[in-house]
Amino acid sequence: MASAEQSPVTLQHHNLCSRVILLARKIRSDVASLLESYVERQGLDRTISLDSVDGVPVAAMEQGGELTMAEQLGANLQAYRAFQALLGEVLEEQRSHLTPLDTDFHASIQAVLLQVAALAYQLEELLALLGHSRPAWEAAGPEDPARRSLFEMKLRGLKVLQELAHWTVRSVRDLRQVAKQPGLSARGG
Amino acid sequence: MWDNPSLRCLLAITFLHLLSLIYSQETGFPEAPENLKCITHDLNRMICSWDATSSANLGLTYKICYTNSEHFSLVCIETEGKRADIPVTVGSTNIRITTLNASGTSLATETFVLSEENVSLIPLTPQILNLSADFSTYTLYLKWNDSGSVFQYELDASWQIQILRKETLETVALMNYDSKLTGKDSILSWNWTSDIPLECTSYYVKIRCYINEPYFTGRKEWSEWSPIRTVPEKDTKPNSAMVFPQDKVVLVGSNVTFCCLYNEGESIKFMNYGSKSYPLLRLNKWSSAIKVQNVSASISSGTNVWCLLEPDGLEGTVLFVGYAPDTPQNLNCETRTFITITCSWNPGRATALYRQRQTKYILFERISKENVTCKVDELNKEHYCDFPVHANQKIYNFTLGASNPLGQAESSLLIDVNQRVHLETPVKFTVSTNSSTNAHLSWYIPGNFIQIRLLCQIEISNSNSERQLNVSMAGAENSNYRAWVDALHPYATYTFRVRCSASEHFWRWSKWSEEKKLTTLEAPPARGPAIWRERSPVGETLTVFWKPLLLSEANGIILSHEVSCYSREIMLKAHEVPVPLNSTEIKLGGNDCLISVVAKNRAGSSPPSRITSMDLPSDDVKTELAIAAGNGIYISWHSDPNVTCGYTLKWCISSGSEPCNVDWEMFPSNATDAVIKSALFQPGVRYNFSLYGCKHNGYQLLQNITGYMKELPPKVAPNFTVEETSSDSILVKWEDIPVEDCQGFLKGYILYFAKGEKGSSKTSFTDEENKTEKNITDLTKKSLRILDLQGKTSYRLGLRAYTVGGIGPSKDLYVVTKENSVGLIIAILIPVAVAVVLGVVTSILCYQKREWIKETFYPDIPNPENSKALQFQKNICEGNTALKTLEMNPCTPNSVEVVETQSTVLKIEDTEIISPVADSELPEDGSDPETGSHVVVSYCPPIIEEEISSPPIDEPVGSSQVIYIDIQSMYQPQVNPEEEPEINFVTTAGYKPQMQLPINAMKMESHSPTEEDLDKTAGYRPQANTNVWKLDSPDSPISIQSNNENGSFGSPCSINSRQFLIPPKDYEDSPTHNNTGWSFTNFFQNKPND
Secondary structure: OOOOOOOHHHHHHHHHHHHHHHHHHHHHHHHHHHHHHHHHHHOOOOOOOOOOOOOOOOOOOOOOOOOOHHHHHHHHHHHHHHHHHHHHHHHHHHHHHHOOOOHHHHHHHHHHHHHHHHHHHHHHHHHHHOOOOOOOOOOOOOOOHHHOOHHHHHHHHHHHHHHHHHHHHHHHHHHHHHHHOOOOOOOOO | OOOOHHHHHHHHHHHHHHHHHHHHOOOOOOOOOEEEEEEEOOOOEEEEEEEOOOOOOOOOEEEEEEEOOOOOOEEEEEEOOOEEEEEOOOOOEEEEEEEEOOOOOEEEEEEEEEOHHHEEEOOOOOOEEEEEEEOOOOEEEEEEEOOHHHOOOOEEEEEEEEEEEOOOOEEEEEEEEEEEEOOOOOEEEEEEEOOOOHHHOOEEEEEEEEEEOOOOOOEEOOOOOOOOEEOOOOOOOOOOOEEEOOOEEEEOOOOEEEEEEOOOOOEEEEEEEOOEEOOOEEEEOOEEEEEEOOOOOOOOOOEEEEEEEEOOEEEEEEEEEEOOOOOOEEEEEEEOOOOEEEEEEEOOOOOOOOHHHOOEEEEEEOOOOEEEEOEEEOOOOEEEEEEEOOOOOOEEEEEEEEEEOOEEEEEEEEEEHHHOEOOOOOEEEEEEOOOOOOEEEEEEEEEEOOOOEEEEEEEEEOOOOEEEEEEEEEOOEEEEEEEEEOOOOOOOEEEEEEEEEEOOOOOOOOOOOOOEEEEOOOOOOOOOOOEEEEEOOOOOEEEEEEOOOOHHHHOOOOOEEEEEEEEOOEEEEEEEEEOOOOEEEEEOOOOOOEEEEEEEEOOEEOOOEEEEOOEEOOOOOEEEEOEEOOOOEEEEOOOOOOOOOOEEEEEEEOOOOOOOEEEEEEEOOOOOEEEEOOOOOOOOOEEEEEEEEEEOOEEEEEEEEEEEOOOOOOOOOOOEEEEEEOOOOEEEEEOOOOHHHHOOOEEEEEEEEEEOOOOOOOOOOOOOOOOEEEEEOOOOOOEEEEOOOOOOOEEEEEEEEEEOOEEEEEEEEEEEOOOOHHHHHHHHHHHHHHHHHHHHHHHHHHHHOHHHHHHHHOOOOOOHHHOOOOEEOHHHHOOOOOOOOOOOOOOOOOEEEEEOOOOOOOOOOHHHHEEEOHHHHHHHHHOOHHHOOEEEEEOOOOOHHHHHHOOOOOOOOOOOOOOOOOOOOOOOOOOOOOOOHHHHHHHHHOOOOOOOOOHHHHOOOOOOHHHHHHHHHHOOOOOOOHHHHHHHOOOOHHHHOOOOOOOOOOOOOOHHHHHOOOOOHHHOOOOHHHHHHHHHHHHHHHHHHO
C-alpha cells in the first residue's frame, strides 16, 4: 500500500502520462507496420541513407543539452505537431502522385496521422496540467512540395515515418521520467 | 547558254586542245605565275589563285586578262595579291597573267586556258542560326540558313550535321539532310533525339553543305564545317547532384540510360535501378551513367533509380514504365434521358500508369465538331463520357481518343440517338385498386421523350402465375406514366413491377422498378361448394357434407356455410355453419327434402349447391375389387341407363381413432371409370368405396368397391402349425392373415420345406439350395400335406403369403418325421439272412476243400535247425565285435537281426554262410554292448517249401538254397506285371534288395539272360560301394546262386545290407501291400512256432 494518499492532480497527471505512453507505444507499433508497407509500395530499401532529407524533426538528443521536464515535453509536442503536418503531406503525395489507387495504404497513414494529432493534444493537456505554457505553433517549412521530385517525396515519407518511430520511443522514455516526478514543477518553469 | 548542247560540245573540243597547250608552255622566268587554281561558291564568280616567286622583287603586281564571254572582249584587271575574282565563264577561258614590277614593267607573262573542269564548286560555309534542346525528350533542334539566294535557280543541296559530345568531342552521330535550294534564302530546321538525357553531358553540333549542280562539270566539294555550337545548358541546372531523367515515363521493353551528375569533390559509389546495381559508364568527370535494357512495367509509385555518392550523398529519380493506351473496346453510346448521350467503353489492356500519367480520354463528335473530356474513375474502373444531345441532330459520329505520355489510340461509333434509348429505371412506382379485378399503376421516368413512344412492360405475378403485359404510351418530359390492369382475381395478392424502353426502335429495357404488392378486393364466391349427404341407418337424420372452396373459387375468406332444406320450393329448415366445420346434421323427421348449401364471404354468397336427401333402395349390392394404379385407385363400373344426373363415388379415410373423413367425387352419367387420387391415400391400406347413381328421384347405392392405391407385400407371415407328422408326410395348417396386415389382395401362399436341423447356420430359405416349394393359390385351402418325406428326418418348413406387391415374410418351423419301423426291420433281417446263407455255403465248401486249403495255406514247414545251409565260420566273426553278419543256415531263418555297427568290413565267403554257429552267435552279437541298439525282425521266405521241395537238378550237392525275400523293402522292385503270379508274389512279398545294382557290376559269367532280367527287377542291391563289395567278396552268394530261378541275390555278410533293411524316410510311405506282404510273412513265419 502507498504510504500516503495521492492528490487528484497527481492522479490525473499519472493517468495522463499513462495514456500518452500507451498512445505513443500504439503509434510506434502502427508505424512499424506502416513502414513495412511503405518501403514495399515505394520500392525502397529500409537501409537507404536518408541523411540528405531535411525538414523532419530528429529524435536524437543534442549532446550536452540537459533539458528540463517542460522543455522535454515541449520538444515532444513540437515534434508531433510537425509530424502531423508532415504526415498530411505524405498522405497527399501518396494520393496524388505515388499510390493513387491504394486506399488501404492511405487509410493506414491517415490512422497514424490521427493518432499523432491525438498524442499532440494529450501532450498539450499534460503541459497544461503541469502548469507549463504550450509552445506556439511553428510556421510551416519553407520547402515547396511542388518542386520536390517523386524520389524525394518517397525518401521524405520514409524519413518521416522512421523519425516518428524514433520519436515515439523518445516520448515513452520522456513520459516515464515525467511520471516518476509527480507534482514536480519544471525546473525554471 | 549552258543549255546549248552543240556549243558545249564545241567548247569541250577546244578545251581539250588548249589543255595540252597550257601544260606545254614553258616558263622561263621565276616571276612567271603558275599553278592556277579557281574555285566558285555560287557558279557566278570564281576566285582564282596562282603561285609566283616574288622574293626578290618587292612591289610586284599582276595583270590578269581574260576574255569576257558575253562580249568576247578582253578584260584586264590588276591585283597585288596572287588571287583574282573573275566571272565564271562557260567552256574554257584564256587567262593571261602578267607579272609587273613596281615600275609597271612586265617581268613575265603566262597564259592559262581555264576550263570548267578545273574549277571547284565549294559552297559557302553554312552558319547555324539556332540550336536549342528539349531536355524532356532528349531532343536537339537545329536551324540554319540555306543561303539559297546565292544561286538564282533551284538546286539540290545536301547537309551534313555532326553531333559531338563530352569534352573530348566524340562523334555521336553524323546525319545527312537533303534540301532544295529555291533561289532565295530559307531557314532549314532539323532535330535529333539522344539516347541519353541531354543533361548527362555536353553536346556540340556543326554543319556543312554540298551543292549538287548537275551541269557543272567541275569538281563539287563539301563546304567547310560551320563553327561548332554548344547545346545550351538547362535553365534550372541543379546545384547539387542529380539523377536524370527525372520522373520519366517510358514504354515497357525500352532501353533507358540514366545518368548521375555530381559535383566536384564527389564520386559515385554505385547506381541502382530498382534493387539491382548496374555497371557504371563514365560520361565525363562529373557524370556517370547506367544503361538498363528492356525495362518491365513498374509499380504504381514507379521504379526508383538512385546513385550513392561519396563522401556522402544519395540522389535518385523515379521511372514509370507502362504501356501506351489500348484501343477503347466495346464503345457504346446511348441516351437515357435525351439530354445527354452517355458513352462507355472498356479501356483494354491496363497501362500501369496512374494519375498524371494515366490515359486521358476525349470524346469528339465529328458532325457538331464538339469534344468533351471524359472522366475516368480509376478506383471503380468506370470509363464513361457524357455528350450533350443537340436539338435537331439525330446522328452522332463519335470518336473516342485515348492518350497518355506513351501514345494514343482511338475508337469510333456512329449512332442514331433515337435508336439508342436506354431509359432510366422507373421510380416512384405505385399500385392501387378499388375493385376486385382491376389495379392502377403509376411510375416516373426522368428525361425528355416527347419525340418517341415508350413501351413499358408490366409484370404481374402471384404465387400461382406470372404474366407480362406490354403497354405502349406516348413519351413525355420528366413525367409520370400510368397504366391500368384488369382481369385480376378477386382477393388475390399480386406483385407488380415495370420496365420501359423505346417503342419504335427497341434498344434495351430499363432496369425493373422496385416491386409493389397489391391485394384485390373480395368478391362473392364463384360457385357453391361440392356437397354430399348420408342418411343415418335409421333414416331419421341426414348428414350433409361439403368441401371447402378453393382459394380461386372462394374470392375471399369464407366465413360460413348456410345449409337449407327445401321441400317443394319451401324452405323447411336453414341454419348457418361457421367455418371450419364442413358438415352438419339435419333431422328429416321422415320427410325427404332438397338440401341447399351456400358459401358466404364478406362480399356475398355463392350460388347454391343442391342435393336431394332421398335414397333409393338397393338390392344385391356387390363388392368389386379396384386396381391399384400406383398414384391412385382405378375404379370402373357398369353404366346404368337409369342414372341421369351422374355418379358419386364416396369413400372414407380414417386416421387413427378419429371418425373417418368422408370424401367423394362426382362423375357425369356417361362415365364408367375413374382414377381416384387423394393425398391421404397410403400404399398398402385398403380403402372402401361406395358408388351411388343419381337418378331422377334420388341416389341409389350401386356397388361397393374395395382397393388399394398401391399393393405391398404382406406385413406378417401367416400363422401356421404342424397338425400331423408321419414317417413320410407332414400336415401343415395355417390361418388367415388379418386384412390390415395383408397390404394388398392376397394371391396365395408359398410353402417351403427342406431338410434342416434347428440351429443350422442358414437363416432363410433363400439360402437353402435343396429346398422344395409349393405354391398354394387356392385361398380357401387352409392346410396342406407334404408327402414323400424321409422318416426320422428333421425338416425345416416355411410359409409365406404374397400379394401383387410381393412376397411377405416367412415363418419357419422345424419338424422331425417319425421313424419307419417296417423298413428298419427289413433292413436288419435281410443282411442277417444273407450272412447265414453265406456262412453255410462257406462251411460246406471248406469242408469239401479242406485238403487243398491245408496245402495252400498251411503247409508243413521243415525245421530250419536241420538245415546246414546257413552257417558262419566262427573264427571269422570271432573277436570282431564290429562285424555283424547274418548267419545263413540251410533252413530258412525266421528272423533277421538288424543292428548298427561301425564296421566297414564287408566280406562273407561261401563257406562262412554255412557256419553252424550262426544260431548260437546271433544272440551274442545282438547283446553286444558296443553295437548299440539293434532290431530283430522276422524273416521267412514264403515259398521256401516250394524251393526245397523242387530243387534244381543241376544244383551242386550240399549247397543250401537261400532265398531272400523282401523285408520292409526300401523300394518297390520293378516288376513286369505280366510275370507269373509266383514271381510276383516273390518279388512283392519277399525280400527286397535296397538298391538297384548296375548291370555290369553285377553281371557274372554264369548268369543267363533270364537271370539278368530277374536281376533287374528283383535282384538284391547292396547299398555300399558295389565295386568294393564285388572285389572283396568274389565268392559271394550271387555266384553260388547264379542259377536260382527266383532271381534273388544273396546278400553277403554285410552290415550295410542289414542296415538298409530299414527303409529310409523316402520309402516309409511305401505302398501298403508291402506291409501286407510283411504281415503275411509274419503270419507264415509264426506258424511253425505255434
